[in-house]
Amino acid sequence: MEFMRHTYGLHGAYFLLGAISWNAVAAGILLRPSALEKTNEVMDASFAPTEDIQGKDKSIKNAMLMLKGRIVSMVTLLFNFLNLSPVIHHPIFIVYLTVHALISYNFTVWAIFLVPFGTSLGISSEHAVLFSSAGGIGGLFGKILVSLIFYFDKMHPLAASVVPSVTWCLAVSCYVISDDYMVLLGTSLVSGFSLAYIDAATVAMFPRYVCAAHLRQGTVLNYLGSGLGVQLGGIISGNVSIHNGVLQT
Template sequence: MEKWILLGTILIRKILFCGSVKANGVILADIVNQLDTTNSLVAWAFSLQNGIALLISPLVMFLLNYFSERQLCMVGGLLGGLGYIYCGLMMTSVYQLFIGLSVSGFGFGLAILPSFVSLQYHFQPTELPLIISAIGTFDYIGVAILPPVLQLFRSDYGLKNSLILLGALAFNVATCGAAARRPRNVKQTNNKQTNAVRQPDQEEPASNRDTKGIRKLFSNLRSLFQHKNIGILLIAEFVAFYVFASWAIFLVSLGKTQGLTDEESVFLSTAGGLGGFIGKCSAAVLFKFKLVNPFTATLIPCFTTAAVFVVATMSTDFHILLALIFISGLTQGINSSCVFSLMPGSVCPYHYRQILILECLSCGLGTQFSGYVSGTIQDVTGSTIYVYLFNAMLNILLVLLSIWWACDPEPNLECDKSSL
């Protein structure tokens, strides 16, 4: 029962974390007007929140040498909520928005990654791929649920109070963090093994051991790229998260640009979230039947996404836009899930941990750049339409990249470190 409680709490954390980037788009225009600032700065603050959560993954792995998964998850949940509450109570300038959302993003980063680490103590290695795939489907559940909730808060209580209420919701991440603990028998076994291994090196300072561990983790990155297609997959992941963050933050703005009401624009987010959920489930089916390849993972989804974005910029009908955004969520869900899942299986065991951290860094950088660049495009052009046209162009570039990938799709699991 303990492992299923842990799994359920991770799903709640993913809903709140991934839903926040979409929900932020609901209040984008309000914050720009209230703070008398630009779309680029506010969107940058929104993307920074989610980018930091991924970019601090090396730091989180380092902190796990000193603190338990449970401790980091609970502290992270508190910080995730406090960041929003700070914005609701203190926000009078865009710099305070950056501070509050950075604290919130740092907290989410502390809460999410350790919870995945704790999974390995509750599930067998053969079960983990399926479990992680199931968790991934809940990313878009948050995208579907949280924007309407924030819109309700905004309509009834105003901007600042809605941020405070969103922070109160985020506090649930801290409560869920209590479940992120190892089984007692595993903890005792690990302690015995640890003592047996470290006894000879007790005289060595802990700081030296930590430095060696970090140096080992990031050393020999050159040999990592001896594995085929790793560079292509990292680029594809960077672009996928850039497009996702831009799509999420500016979707409500696109609806308003196309003449929809506030309520109709928020429903676009719900449609996109449901489409993404189905896309993630579809990716799991593709993996089940071994149908994942450069065409199903990137070429077809990215070409469809690009076409949908272009058509969406020319449509003003609510029902047509609803269908288009649903399709774009579905195709992005397939693309991101397939690329993310392919990466660990494309390297040898020696580089497994390194590629996981590089994945998080790539996703974080893509998210980080997305808000600022997309906001700048809107400020310069005066229209969200050009944001989506630029995203369509990026998807076409991924189509070209997938053709290059298709020329030699099979990964090479051998490198200089494979025998270590």
């Protein structure tokens, strides 16, 4: 992120990050092939043009049916993108979307100001960038721990959200009450661990909040909310940094 900020500026870096996040929306739409798409795949596999006239006519007919199927599939995908049925049928899913969007927002704001915060305390850029490194290392261990907990089927909703959220809030408070380099380095490690843990755990628990029939639409809304959280964090933090001179774009 620091490299992209220096290379493309703050706005350019978050345009790239936002573009990557929005690609997850398309991935969510295509998460599970519909019955129509499966039928089209069978038609693709069985389509074999022949040399005789009757075979050519049949091939043309099959091609037209395939084209019609593709158009219907595109309309279906668009409907899935705009479908709010998971929210209507699963009210708890609204809470889940809010939590995941807030996680994405918090991570973005934290990541933006981590290095500039260090330099504002008089720490050199070479040492301040280690805050990001510590956060990344902590994030790696956070995701590994979540994977192990889910592997042994020991994850609880409170352990997935409340506990790491409280841990992150306590860790962030150290940024306010201390200016010791080693303390801040440890704080970045714990913060990265907590944010990665809660993000991975929240995503992994997503299927528990929607039924199988609404899984694909829910995935679209899930990553749409997460992408909006990242974008909102970038926009607000960018405007704050521009007006206060914390970062140079």
